[in-house]
Structures are given as C-alpha cells and as structure tokens.
Amino acid sequence: xxxxxxxxxxxxxxxxxxxxxxxxxxxxxxxxxxxxxxxxxxxxxxxxxxxxxxxxxxxxxxxxxxxxxxxxxxxxxxxxxxxxxxxxxxxxxxxxxxxxxxxxxxxxxxxxxxxxxxxxxxxxxxxxxxxxxxxxxxxxxxxxxxxxxxxxxxxxxxxxxxxxxxxxxxxxxxxxxxxxxxxxxxxxxxxxxxxxxxxxxxxxxxxxxxxxxxxxxxxxxxxxxxxxxxxxxxxxxxxxxxxxxxxx
Amino acid sequence: xxxxxxxxxxxxxxxxxxxxxxxxxxxxxxxxxxxxxxxxxxxxxxxxxxxxxxxxxxxxxxxxxxxxxxxxxxxxxxxxxxxxxxxxxxxxxxxxxxxxxxxxxxxxxxxxxxxxxxxxxxxxxxxxxxxxxxxxxxxxxxxxxxxxxxxxxxxxxxxxxxxxxxxxxxxxxxxxxxxxxxxxxxxxxxxxxxxxxxxxxxxxxxxxxxxxxxxxxxxxxxxxxxxxxxxxxxxxxxxxxxxxxxxxxxxxxxxxxxxxxxxxxxxxxxxxxxxxxxxxxxxxxxxx
Numbered sequence: 001x002x003x004x005x006x007x008x009x010x011x012x013x014x015x016x017x018x019x020x021x022x023x024x025x026x027x028x029x030x031x032x033x034x035x036x037x038x039x040x041x042x043x044x045x046x047x048x049x050x051x052x053x054x055x056x057x058x059x060x061x062x063x064x065x066x067x068x069x070x071x072x073x074x075x076x077x078x079x080x081x082x083x084x085x086x087x088x089x090x091x092x093x094x095x096x097x098x099x100x101x102x103x104x105x106x107x108x109x110x111x112x113x114x115x116x117x118x119x120x121x122x123x124x125x126x127x128x129x130x131x132x133x134x135x136x137x138x139x140x141x142x143x144x145x146x147x148x149x150x151x152x153x154x155x156x157x158x159x160x161x162x163x164x165x166x167x168x169x170x171x172x173x174x175x176x177x178x179x180x181x182x183x184x185x186x187x188x189x190x191x192x193x194x195x196x197x198x199x200x201x202x203x204x205x206x207x208x209x210x211x212x213x214x215x216x217x218x219x220x221x222x223x224x225x226x227x228x229x230x231x232x233x234x235x236x237x238x239x240x241x242x243x244x245x246x247x248x
Numbered sequence: 249x250x251x252x253x254x255x256x257x258x259x260x261x262x263x264x265x266x267x268x269x270x271x272x273x274x275x276x277x278x279x280x281x282x283x284x285x286x287x288x289x290x291x292x293x294x295x296x297x298x299x300x301x302x303x304x305x306x307x308x309x310x311x312x313x314x315x316x317x318x319x320x321x322x323x324x325x326x327x328x329x330x331x332x333x334x335x336x337x338x339x340x341x342x343x344x345x346x347x348x349x350x351x352x353x354x355x356x357x358x359x360x361x362x363x364x365x366x367x368x369x370x371x372x373x374x375x376x377x378x379x380x381x382x383x384x385x386x387x388x389x390x391x392x393x394x395x396x397x398x399x400x401x402x403x404x405x406x407x408x409x410x411x412x413x414x415x416x417x418x419x420x421x422x423x424x425x426x427x428x429x430x431x432x433x434x435x436x437x438x439x440x441x442x443x444x445x446x447x448x449x450x451x452x453x454x455x456x457x458x459x460x461x462x463x464x465x466x467x468x469x470x471x472x473x474x475x476x477x478x479x480x481x482x483x484x485x486x487x488x489x490x491x492x493x494x495x496x497x498x499x500x501x502x503x504x505x506x507x508x509x510x511x512x513x514x515x516x517x518x519x520x521x522x523x524x525x526x527x528x529x530x531x532x533x534x535x536x
Binding site: 057058059077078079081082083084087089091092093094102103106107134136154 | 428
C-alpha cells in the first residue's frame with residue numbers, strides 16, 4: 001500500500017422510516033455501524049435491505065428519523081461512501097480499466113496516476129491484464145470483481161454492498177467472499193453488506209443485523225468456513241433462521 | 249469469406265438486372281399500360297451523365313447541395329441532441345418546449361417554404377432552415393427516447409462516486425444514449441435529402457434539385473435522370489458516412505454472433521446481461 005487509507009466512518013440510524021414517499025418499507029429502524037466493522041444485513045426478499053443501503057448511500061432521503069455519518073445527517077451521495085450494486089453497474093462503453101478509473105477521474109486524479117492505481121486494484125482482485133477488455137467480454141463474476149475494484153480504488157471510508165454476489169453461481173460466490181475478506185483487510189473502511197444468504201452473512205460479518213427488526217448479533221471469530229460446524233455457529237445460524245422465518 | 253463474395257455478387261447482379269430491364273423496356277418502346285416511349289434509355293442517361301460530369305455547372309450544383317445539406321444536418325444534429333436531452337432530463341424544459349415542438353412536428357418541413365421565404369433574407373438560408381427542420385425532429389425524438397430509457401443504475405453509480413450534473417451528462421447520458429441518437433441521425437440524413445431537393449426545386453438557385461427541375465421544364469429527360477442518379481448517389485454516400493460513424497462510436501455494443509460486421513475476435517457464446525445492452529438501433533442496415 002502506498003497510500004494511507006482514512007479510517008472508517010460510523011453510520012447510525014435512529015427511529016428511521018425508509019422508503020419512497022407514501023410507501024415506507026422500513027419503519028422505526030435503529031442501527032449503529034461502528035467504524036471499520038463489517039456489518040452483514042440479512043432479511044427476506046422485499047424487507048427493505050436495498051432501501052437501507054440506498055438511504056445510507058444518500059440516493060434516497062429518509063422519510064423520518066435520523067440517518068447519519070459520524071453524527072452528520074446524510075443528505076446526498078458522497079464519494080467517501082461507495083456503493084457496490086447487485087446488478088452490473090459498470091458502464092458498458094468503457095473498458096474495464098476506464099471503469100475503475102472513473103471515480104478517480106471524478107476526484108481529479110491525474111491520468112498517469114489513476115491508470116497506475118486502477119491497474120493495481122485490478123491486480124488485487126485477480127484481473128491483471130484484463131483492463132483493456134469491455135465489460136461484456138468478461139464473466140459475471142469478473143464484472144463484480146471490477147465493481148469491487150472500482151469501489152475500492154476511490155479509497156472510500158464506507159463500502160455499501162447490495163447483494164453483490166447474488167447473481168453468481170455457488171462456487172464463484174465462495175471465491176468472491178474470500179476475495180472480499182482479503183481485499184478489505186487493511187483498508188479500514190466500514191462495510192455494510194446486504195445479503196439474503198445466512199451463511200454468507202455469518203462468514204463475512206463481524207456482526208449480523210436482522211431486518212426488518214434491526215436486531216444485531218455478534219459473530220464468533222476466527223472467520224473460517226470450518227467454523228460453520230462448531231456448535232456456537234450452528235446455534236447462531238439457527239437463531240438467525242428462526243428470527244427470519246418468525247418475521248415473515 | 250465465401251459469404252461476403254456471394255453477397256457482393258448478388259448485389260451486383262441485382263443492380264445489373266435492374267439496369268438491363270430498364271434498357272430493354274425503353275429501347276423497345278414498350279407500351280403496356282405503363283408507357284416507356286418517352287422514357288430515356290440507360291445509354292441515353294449514361295451519355296448525358298458523361299457530358300454533365302465534364303461541365304462546371306454540374307460540380308457547382310453538387311457543391312451547393314452538399315453545402316446546404318451538411319450545414320442543415322449539422323445544425324439539426326446539435327439542436328436535436330441538445331433539445332432531446334433537455335426535454336428528457338428536465339421537467340421544466342419538457343413543459344416549456346414540449347407543446348410547441350409537438351405542434352410543429354407534424355408539419356412537413358417542405359410545407360415551411362412560405363415561412364422560410366418570409367423569415368430569411370436569402371433563399372440559401374431558407375433552404376438550410378428547411379433541411380435543418382426536417383432532420384431536427386427525428387434526431388430530437390430518438391434522443392429523447394434514448395435518454396429516458398437509460399439504465400438508472402449507471403447514473404446512480406456515478407452519483408455515488410461524487411459525480412455532478414455535467415459529469416453524468418458526459419459520462420453516462422450521452423454515451424449511453426448514443427446508439428439511439430445514431431438511429432435518429434440515420435433517419436434524419438435521409439429526410440434532409442428529401443427536403444433539400446424539394447426546397448431547391450421550389451426556391452433554389454442552383455443545386456441538384458434545381459437543375460433536375462430545370463431539365464424537366466425544358467424537356468431534357470435524360471438530364472432529369474442524371475439529377476435523380478446524382479441525388480441517389482449522394483444520399484447513399486452521406487447515409488453510409490453516418491452509418492460508419494455510428495459503428496465506430498458504438499464499438500462497445502455487444503453484437504450477436506453472425507451479425508454484420510463480424511466481431512474481430514472469435515469467442516465462445518456468452519451471456520449478455522440485458523441491462524447492460526441497450527437496443528442496438530444502429531445495427532439495422534439502412535442500405536443492404
């Protein structure tokens with residue numbers, strides 16, 4: 001790492017009502033995401049997971065209550081909060097590298113430097129030498145890696161991820177989860193990771209928040225797939241599943 | 249490669265056959281309800297074409313018509329893309345301009361000749377105005393549709409990177425709408441030709457349309473056909489130019505196997521996400 005990453009931000013919701021005007025999806029939600037943690041948010045389809053992320057990103061204003069970053073209300077999108085989309089959000093007319101360079105170009109980073117940084121991030125997500133390809137020439141899993149590189153290249157202080165691996169097959173998905181953990185290590189960014197997959201949440205999250213209630217559970221460490229069979233994790237998994245089925 | 253040669257042979261054959269039938273019908277003065285007695289033969293027209301090519305007047309007419317169409321079309325492209333984008337992106341622009349545009353749009357550009365004569369000090373400007381109006385609407389309408397149909401996630405992605413209004417316009421809206429805009433430009437250049445020729449016939453001083461009408465009034469029928477062939481060739485060249493420009497600018501569009509032109513690299517079948525693949529309008533070949 002050549003640059004020092006600023007530490008992660010604290011994201012808080014207090015009595016927040018979220019959704020589109022006239023159609024609230026989450027009512028009276030409270031959450032405290034502490035700096036530098038990975039908070040996995042689980043919930044059934046349609047429970048407002050994406051709404052929560054879009055609100056945190058600043059794309060959707062809260063209908064009521066408080067949504068804040070380090071105590072300051074979130075009112076508009078900001079580059080320091082990167083959003084990784086479930087759908088393929090790469091610009092199809094830009095090459096893979098030009099996509100990763102885009103947030104740097106917006107920040108005014110000089111051409112040579114942004115090229116070097118984009119290449120280095122592409123290498124970190126395992127896409128060395130793929131920079132000149134167009135997005136439709138690479139696989140769905142590779143496109144999500146590019147999205148990850150694009151989000152992280154801008155050195156965000158918070159990374160909001162909306163089921164980024166939802167459309168991938170099980171094997172690619174497991175690989176991506178490991179890659180995410182490896183890549184995030186050392187960035188210090190606060191991560192909110194939304195998923196409907198309980199195992200994914202337990203593997204990735206330092207804590208797991210359950211929607212729509214907003215209840216938060218701690219996940220025992222170390223983060224290993226083998227740990228899925230130990231009694232504490234099995235009990236936690238059952239608890240999460242029960243709470244999800246109870247609310248639906 | 250065989251496919252390309254075969255296709256070239258078929259195209260040539262079709263042209264030669266059309267000319268052959270024309271020559272036969274006219275040289276034998278066929279008179280079967282349709283009358284070909286007065287019709288010039290292919291050889292008459294070819295002879296007249298040869299004579300014209302050697303005259304300065306012909307090249308003067310050609311330059312005049314081309315200048316008019318290029319000026320009118322360029323203005324229409326700039327105005328059409330600007331207005332179409334504004335109307336699609338801004339409620340105020342849509343409310344302000346929408347009604348006026350919708351009322352003017354059904355009026356055929358050539359019916360604006362009286363308006364042009366009243367408004368502009370010279371015929372030249374009037375003809376450019378008519379050409380521009382003709383091409384403006386297809387460009388404006390297709391830009392408006394293309395901008396409205398953009399995938400919202402592209403804009404949201406750039407917003408969360410801290411991009412502002414102009415960045416979104418330059419990095420998302422214009423490149424994303426380009427395939428649709430190019431469809432409008434393709435239609436626009438065709439309509440422009442119709443209108444520039446008609447306007448020249450009505451009020452022109454020089455130009456291919458003016459010359460064609462002059463030849464008709466002095467009963468020089470081969471000359472009329474030379475004019476028509478010239479218009480056809482120029483129209484074909486300009487729309488091919490627009491088409492080629494379009495292909496160059498939209499190389500990023502995912503193309504299906506077997507579509508023309510073939511992709512430079514052979515690759516296995518791949519899934520193309522529909523969200524990332526706007527309808528490739530420009531792939532439609534206007535001149536097969």
